[in-house]
Amino acid sequence: DTEVTQTPKHLVMGMTNKKSLKCEQHMGHRAMYWYKQKAKKPPELMFVYSYEKLSINESVPSRFSPECPNSSLLNLHLHALQPEDSALYLCASSHRAGGSNEQFFGPGTRLTVL
Amino acid sequence: GESVGLHLPTLSVQEGDNSIINCAYSNSASDYFIWYKQESGKGPQFIIDIRSNMDKRQGQRVTVLLNKTVKHLSLQIAATQPGDSAVYFCAENKGNNDMRFGAGTRLTVKP
Numbered sequence: 001d002t003e004v005t006q007t008p009k010h011l012v013m014g015m016t017n018k019k020s021l022k023c024e025q026h027m028g029h030r031a032m033y034w035y036k037q038k039a040k041k042p043p044e045l046m047f048v049y050s051y052e053k054l055s056i057n058e059s060v061p062s063r064f065s066p067e068c069p070n071s072s073l074l075n076l077h078l079h080a081l082q083p084e085d086s087a088l089y090l091c092a093s094s095h096r097a098g099g100s101n102e103q104f105f106g107p108g109t110r111l112t113v114l
Numbered sequence: 115g116e117s118v119g120l121h122l123p124t125l126s127v128q129e130g131d132n133s134i135i136n137c138a139y140s141n142s143a144s145d146y147f148i149w150y151k152q153e154s155g156k157g158p159q160f161i162i163d164i165r166s167n168m169d170k171r172q173g174q175r176v177t178v179l180l181n182k183t184v185k186h187l188s189l190q191i192a193a194t195q196p197g198d199s200a201v202y203f204c205a206e207n208k209g210n211n212d213m214r215f216g217a218g219t220r221l222t223v224k225p
């Protein structure tokens with residue numbers, strides 16, 4: 001299995017809702033990432049987990065809350081989002097923490113906040 | 115702040131021609147660079163990478179060139195095909211899994 005899966009593919013939520021995005025990989029990778037991508041823009045790094053510990057938090061608002069239950073799973077909990085948070089949320093994983101190594105991306109969850 | 119960027123936002127080439135996509139970076143401390151391809155509705159896909167101790171690396175139909183003197187990175191695609199149409203991002207790995215993407219270039223291949 002050489003892919004990163006993300007669910008759901010699409011999500012529409014109101015500003016008072018609580019929802020979660022899920023990401024899974026079974027490649028034995030020990031680093032996992034969340035990126036946010038607005039239309040016609042590059043992916044922007046949000047969070048990095050290395051060996052299930054949060055290693056990079058790019059000053060993301062607290063309405064986004066990451067969680068790494070185990071080395072194969074990564075969640076992003078959403079609460080009280082704003083319309084400007086509408087974007088494609090990408091999950092990625094890489095073989096090991098630190099150094100230079102390829103990141104494998106999932107297809108993303110397209111989020112719309114009404 | 116220092117960032118990775120691209121010279122051209124769009125590039126249109128004829129099928130069968132060679133394509134060159136450029137990228138300028140300003141963080142001289144970065145020692146690893148990656149080119150990604152992103153098709154519509156998909157996540158970025160790894161194409162090729164290069165470390166700063168190299169100036170050229172070749173893959174299947176793709177070549178990456180790194181000029182550290184002028185902080186310039188390029189991706190060359192030989193015999194461009196319609197399936198190569200996508201947005202191409204260069205990215206620099208600043209270490210500790212901190213990946214930063216450039217602005218992206220949309221490549222359109224005309225039949």
